[in-house]
Amino acid sequence: MRKKIVAGNWKMNTTPAEGVELIKAVADLKKDVCPEVELIVAPPYTHLCCITEIAAKAGISVGSQNCAAEPAGAYTGEVSAKMISSLGVKYVILGHSERREYYGETSETLNAKLIQAYANGLTPIYCVGEKLDERESGKYFDVIRKQIEEVVFNLSSDQVSSLIIAYEPVWAIGTGKTATSDQAQEIHEFIRSVLNEKFGDLSQQVPILYGGSCNPSNAEEIFSKKDVDGGLIGGAALKAPDFISIAQKFPK
Numbered sequence: 001m002r003k004k005i006v007a008g009n010w011k012m013n014t015t016p017a018e019g020v021e022l023i024k025a026v027a028d029l030k031k032d033v034c035p036e037v038e039l040i041v042a043p044p045y046t047h048l049c050c051i052t053e054i055a056a057k058a059g060i061s062v063g064s065q066n067c068a069a070e071p072a073g074a075y076t077g078e079v080s081a082k083m084i085s086s087l088g089v090k091y092v093i094l095g096h097s098e099r100r101e102y103y104g105e106t107s108e109t110l111n112a113k114l115i116q117a118y119a120n121g122l123t124p125i126y127c128v129g130e131k132l133d134e135r136e137s138g139k140y141f142d143v144i145r146k147q148i149e150e151v152v153f154n155l156s157s158d159q160v161s162s163l164i165i166a167y168e169p170v171w172a173i174g175t176g177k178t179a180t181s182d183q184a185q186e187i188h189e190f191i192r193s194v195l196n197e198k199f200g201d202l203s204q205q206v207p208i209l210y211g212g213s214c215n216p217s218n219a220e221e222i223f224s225k226k227d228v229d230g231g232l233i234g235g236a237a238l239k240a241p242d243f244i245s246i247a248q249k250f251p252k
């Protein structure tokens, strides 16, 4: 049985005070979510200090949205995996399409970041996904295979046994246009088959989350698919009732 996970990526939204209100609201509603579902929130760095304790008391895990590729030193503006981990943060989102697109993150950068994450006890939520033109030209399988092979294939089996992957078609992120549940299942199954080529049966243990305009109205259909183990949620994670409602949409 794979873990069921709903993770909220708050992106660059909310002040720390607003973030505290949001995590308190999520914590208040958490009782309505089945205990087998792990809830993760990934606020901006500035919020981590004031959120981790409230989250921990409520049984909610915390992730950061990024970490540095280097361990320490003269890297103005960067935040190391060690700093993040020392706050009680458990996860780190890496390879999000916004980081790949706006900050030029390549497989090389991501390999370095994953090394830092694992070395400091952070579990990566590694994001993959194709752009609209790559979907329309039918190249999406190649794109996703490359994103997996160039990064995940460099990990040890031990590291992969704690990895989480998020499939986020770029054309569905923040657009209100969701992949159909069949499109999500097709790619999740494909990701698992690529993992199987290198890691064998371990591929069955890796949770694969869907991300891209997931909301309380479409989550049930998407989560009904056998290789979809939950969601990485952007916009809808900023409203506690919506985030919690999504977490209630797993098949009984």
Ligand code: PEP
Pocket: 009, 168, 172, 173, 174, 175, 176, 211, 212, 213, 214, 232, 233, 234, 235, 236
């Ligand atoms: C995301 O960026 O990780 C995401 C899934 O965003 P949204 O839910 O807003 O599409």
